[in-house]
Amino acid sequence: MKKKLLSVMLVGALAISALTGCGSKETASDDSQKTGTTTEADSSSDAADTSDFDNSEMINVQSREDGSGTRGAFIELFGIEEKDADGNKIDNTTEEANITNSTEVMLTSVAGDEYAIGYVSLGSLNDTVKALKIDGAEATAENIKAGTYKIARPFNIATKGDATGLAAxxxxYIMSDEGQKVIEDNGYISQGSNGAFTSDGSTGKIVVAGSSSVTPVMQKLIEAYKAINKDAEIELQESDSTTGMTAAMEGTCDIGMASRELKDSETEGGLTAQVIAMDGIAVVVNNSNPMDEMSSDNVKDIFTGAVTTWDEVAK
Incomplete structure (x- = not known):
């Protein structure tokens, strides 16, 4: 009887040990996921987890401020801006949109909000957000050149009258082979060049001001130019397209930057514009959003407030 009892106790202990072992393995697996330890499943894909995305949630629309060239081009290209009976342009962006005042803030806002949607310059796009295909076309410089991705606009610089001295x-340099290579290397589309560059050795200081979308590539152009003309001093002021054009008209900057076509009032104010590059506008969502593409009509409906939740977006 004692032997039988000992045998039963031994079997029970072994069963408990086996169960405990199984539990330990499961816990270890859970812990490895929590602590970020790479498992076989984890290593098979670097894609963001979209499984918890709730399609019934409200779409958090992010737009740019009034005066932004990117906003101006975006609302025009998607038909969000329309003319009234008197021919006046009306911006129909939903009043529920959160307004961001720069490219950097837009990227941060969308990257930090699972249910956000916004738009940025293609050249400023990074992996903190996901760019959607529009009407089946991916937002790339190659597709803009091919004409399949149609959400594109010019980058303009403008001076009051003809530029002279260091500004000229x-x-x-910007329009030379070397300058246009800087533009291409930074993801924008060259508009042709004027040949090889030779500096005339101009010195002094100039101010370049305006669009936050143009600013990143302008910074690269300034750095490359100053490597050639070391005596040049160029101050770069980031704001928006309208502010840049106003500053150029008023003479508070030497070169204005705009990420759109110039308005009639700006050319009538004495500004001479030159396209330095073409740039796409990428419609962006959070990396956890399972959506990969939209139609132009989808985008318009979202940004005008006709569609307010993710499950309303047409497939």
Whole structure:
């Protein structure tokens, strides 16, 4: 009887040990996921987890401020801006939109909000957000060149009258083989060049001001130019397209930057514009959003407030 009892106790202990072992393995697996330890399943894909995305949630629309060239081009290209009976342009962006005042803030806002949607310059796009295909076309420089991705606009610089001195020399650099290579290398589309660059050695200081979308590539152009003309001093002021054009008209900057076509009032104010590059506008969502593409009509409906939740977006 004692032997039988000992045998039963031993079997029970072994069963408990086996169960405990199984539990330990499961816990270890859970812990490895919690602590970020790579498992076989984890290593098979680097894609963001979209499984918890709730399609019934409200769409958090992110737009740019009034005066932004990116906003101006975006609402025009998607038909969000329309003319009234008197021919006046009306911006129909939903009043529920959160307004961001720069490219950097837009990227941060969308990256930090699972249910957000916004738009940025293609050249400023990074992996903190996901760019959607529009009407089946991916937002790439190659597709803009091919004409399949149609959400594109010009990058303009403008001066009051003809540029002279250092401003003229810098503009000559921008439009040279070397300057347009900087533009291409940073993900924008060259508009052709004026040949190889030779500086005239101009010195002094100029101010370049305006669009936050143009600013990143302008910073690269300034750095490359100053490597050639070391005596040049160029101050870069980031704001928006309208502010840049106003500053150029008023003479508070030497070169204005706009990420759109110039308005009639700006050319009538004495500004001479030059396209330095073409740029796409990428419609972006959070990386956890399972959606990969939209139609142009989808985008318009979202940004005008006709569609307010993710499950309303047409497939």
């Amino acid at each position: 020399d810098f503009i000559n």
